[in-house]
Amino acid sequence: MKVIVDDKIPFIKEALDTLADEVIYAPGKDFTPELVRDADALIIRTRTRCDRRLLEGSRVRFIATATIGFDHIDTAYCQEAGITWQNAPGCNSASVAQYMHSSLLLLQRQKGFRLEGKTLGVIGVGNVGTKVAQVGRELGMRVLLNDPPRQEKEGGNLFSPLEQLMEECDVLTFHVPLIREGAHKTFHLADADFFGRLKCRPVIANTSRGEVIETQALLHALQTGQVSNAIIDVWENEPNINLDLLDRVFIGTPHIAGYSADGKANATRMSLDALCRFFHIDAHYHIEPPAPPQPLIEAHDLTEASLAMYDPRRDDQALRLHPELFEKLRGDYPLRREQGAFQVKYI
């Protein structure tokens, strides 16, 4: 079996070497039809667009993406071509929740935005949204959930209409997949009309996909005060992001909300498991993230403890200093550990 692998997928080499006859590592954006032509499988990230242009005429039968999102895979083409694909549901959801937790605490500390009693609106209540809602509750926030696909399937009164979130929320956070067409389309879900209908000058957070928010509309909403602040990890047209928007946001990071070592290890393990299932390989490997350099944290309060585990300002500063290095900042990212890897002692 020959496998082509994105060279920025960590913790994979040792295990994969025992599973495949031939493995080629290449930058995700440089996968070409020539490179993949005689491969049986691809293991990719969001930087490889898997469509007819790349895959037609190739031997590829299986694609694993070591990510939650799969909008970079042309699923209709894969079905037509008989190519099976698999993403890694939930792999880095705790990492995104950690990013949101630290960002909200920073908002409180730096902007005087008292979280307790405020209303958090979670748009998209899947693996990530569910954890972010829990973060909000733990911070004493009232939480409203919006998820029309789940509402249709599950019924009940767990979910609220988007209009209610637009009217009542002090923070609106997006955790939807990028869907370009159809009844539950999320492309430009937040557009000028959306921002025009907001009632509470909310903070907007986006860790889903840049295209879920229309950049110019958000910029205008920040300029006119329809939106009081923004926490933005994902951008339209990455890596060539809008610098005016970066200038105006409270936190701006280079699509790293999901970049915990835990999340990456989960993604790698899930991708290899899927590969083994597809090719009927019985294999055993052990993929664990490395321990943090300082697993014991001494802190005076929750904010100090959370920021010691992950402080988004480091990533924000790095991007502001060198926005042109967006992709390099991601590629060379010092993967952080999630909360479970630390012990906190309050002093």
Ligand SMILES: NC(=O)c1ccc[n+]([C@@H]2O[C@H](COP(=O)([O-])OP(=O)(O)OC[C@H]3O[C@@H](n4cnc5c(N)ncnc54)[C@H](O)[C@@H]3O)[C@@H](O)[C@H]2O)c1
């Ligand atoms: N910034 C990052 O590093 C990072 C990390 C992980 C995931 N993501 C992005 O976040 C997205 C969500 O991740 P997840 O693990 O929670 O996915 P998920 O599939 O578990 O959940 C997505 C939820 O969104 C809901 N949804 C779909 N269309 C909707 C709509 N129009 N309005 C409201 N809700 C809608 C779905 O019903 C589902 O419950 C991913 O698709 C990915 O694009 C980004």
Ligand SMILES: O=C(O)[C@H](O)[C@H](O)COP(=O)(O)O
């Ligand atoms: O969809 C996801 O899982 C995230 O957006 C993920 O963090 C993207 O990461 P990358 O493609 O850079 O590995």
